[in-house]
Amino acid sequence: MNIKQTLLKTSAIIALCAFSTTSSATVMSIGDMVSFSFSSNDSVNDYFTGTDELGNNIRTVVRDVQTVSMDRFDGSLGQLLDVDIWFETDWDLGSVVRSYDSRFRGSASGAGRSVSNQAIRLIDPNREVERNHEVTRNSCQDLLSCADSSEESGTFNDAFDLASFSLSDFVGPDPLDFRLVRTLIADLTRCGPYDNCLQRTKFNSWSGNIFVSYTYDDAPGPIDEEVEVNVPEPSTLVLLGMGLLGIGASRLGRKRNG
Known part of the structure; x- marks a missing residue:
């Protein structure tokens, strides 16, 4: 796994955690x-x-x-x-x-x-x-x-x-x-x-x-x-989008290497 994929996956985890925090009571x-x-x-x-x-x-x-x-x-x-x-x-x-x-x-x-x-x-x-x-x-x-x-x-x-x-x-x-x-x-x-x-x-x-x-x-x-x-903040939505893109890029990379 390269550095770019690692950063994208990390962003995805952060975004998902932020979304969970804002939507819980x-x-x-x-x-x-x-x-x-x-x-x-x-x-x-x-x-x-x-x-x-x-x-x-x-x-x-x-x-x-x-x-x-x-x-x-x-x-x-x-x-x-x-x-x-x-x-x-x-x-x-x-x-x-x-x-x-x-x-x-x-x-x-x-x-x-x-x-x-x-x-x-x-x-x-x-x-x-x-x-x-x-x-x-x-x-x-x-x-x-x-x-x-x-x-x-x-x-x-x-x-x-x-x-x-x-x-x-x-x-x-x-x-x-x-x-x-x-x-x-x-x-x-x-x-x-x-x-x-x-x-x-x-x-x-x-x-x-x-x-x-x-x-x-x-x-x-x-x-x-x-x-x-509770509606998530715009910044949270951006992080969530980045994370989902990172997960997609990671899966695409595995397919190409396979």
């Missing part, structure tokens, strides 16, 4: 996390049973709200391919009912329940995940006074269903906002006719983390649902 991922915490609100108390004038159950309801933010995807990093948003949280809920016989007739009794309702809402685009944790019920009966309490704890872990959204909803400079709502309910459901009663919700903390993961192609391009095809 590099899939990468980047993520963010934000933490939140609701401390225990032990002042949720209910003293009344029955219904109001509209027929609604008389109970005490307290709502606590927080808003947290994370970054949307930076479109300058490349083409967004997928988004995942999920959360992992822990909760506690305690409940107690007390009754005291005010006329000393020896018939103190009471019953009630406590509820912690937790909701995480993705504000824009709008999506909500909500769950009740947990309903704890108490009941007591004794001569002059009585009390009954219970405590529960667990996890509230879930992911947002984003199938109905476009990837472009998660791209841009504006923050990705989440609204967290905790609703605490104390509901006294029974109290003796001569008793003073109290239903109390306590030990009701809630805390955790929200996560977002962006999967993307780091080659810059428009944000779209379709796969982008």
